[in-house]
Amino acid sequence: MVTAADVSREFGPDAFAVSQARWFLWQALQDLLGEGDGSELADTLLLAVNELTTNAVLHARTEFVVRFAVDAVHARVEVTDANSRVPQPCLAPADATSGRGLAIIDGSGLQHGIDRHSGGKTVWLQGQRGGDGGDND
Numbered sequence: 268m269v270t271a272a273d274v275s276r277e278f279g280p281d282a283f284a285v286s287q288a289r290w291f292l293w294q295a296l297q298d299l300l301g302e303g304d305g306s307e308l309a310d311t312l313l314l315a316v317n318e319l320t321t322n323a324v325l326h327a328r329t330e331f332v333v334r335f336a337v338d339a340v341h342a343r344v345e346v347t348d349a350n351s352r353v354p355q356p357c358l359a360p361a362d363a364t365s366g367r368g369l370a371i372i373d374g375s376g377l378q379h380g381i382d383r384h385s386g387g388k389t390v391w392l393q394g395q396r397g398g399d400g401g402d403n404d
Contacts, residue, residue, distance in 0.1 A: 271337065271338045271339065272299045272336070272337055273334065273335070273336040273337075274295050274299070274334070274335050274336075275332050275333065275334035275335070276288075276291050276332065276333055277330055277331070277332045278320070278330065278331055278332070278333065279330055280323070280324055280327070280328050280329055280330055280331070281324065282324060284320065284324060284331075285317060285320045285321050285324060288316055288317075288320040288333045288346075289313060289316060289317055289320070291333060292312065292313060292316045292333060292335055292344065293313060295335040296309045296312065296313070296335070299335070299337050300337065300342060300396065308342060308394050308395075308396070311375050311376070311377060311394065312335075312342060312344050312377075312392070312394070314371065314375070315344060315371075315372055315375055315377065315379075315392050316333060316344050316346065318371050318372055319344075319346040319372070319390050319392075320333065320346055322346075322354055322390075323346055323348045326350070326352070326354065327348035327349065327350035327352070327387075328350065329348045329349035329350050329387070330348070330349065331346055331347060331348040331349075332345075332346070332347045332348075333345070333346055334346075334347070337396065339396070340395060340396060341393045341394065341395060341396060342393060342394055342395075342396050343391060343392070343393035344391065344392050344393070345389050345390070345391040346389070346390050346391075347387060347388070347389040347390075348387050348388065349386055349387040350387055350388065351383060351386075351387055351388055352388075353381050353383070353388060354381070354390065372392065375392065376394070377392040377393060377394045378392065378393050378394070379391060379392040379393075
């Protein structure tokens with residue numbers, strides 16, 4: 268098991284990038300999380316990166332970077348794009364095919380947030396390693 272590591276990869280602003288980012292994170296999870304970290308955290312992070320990268324493709328429409336970092340306590344995923352506009356939650360109608368990504372992130376049990384910076388923003392999530400995926404700090 269790796270106790271601290273940081274990997275990242277840049278993706279283009281196209282629909283295929285979402286599945287590429289999910290595959291990148293899956294590989295990083297396999298390489299960097301230990302067996303004691305549980306599959307619930309990995310599954311939650313994969314779902315979250317799917318939502319965040321879909322938002323980057325659909326709304327930011329810029330290249331984006333997915334970063335996965337682990338230390339002895341936390342696993343963190345970040346998606347950074349070059350659009351400074353912050354994601355806004357919406358009330359999606361029951362028959363809508365989109366509009367629920369931020370609600371899914373909010374209900375994930377992970378800590379999450381958005382950091383604005385010159386040239387864009389970073390949306391991040393993190394959970395505790397070896398626990399239930401939630402962060403009770």
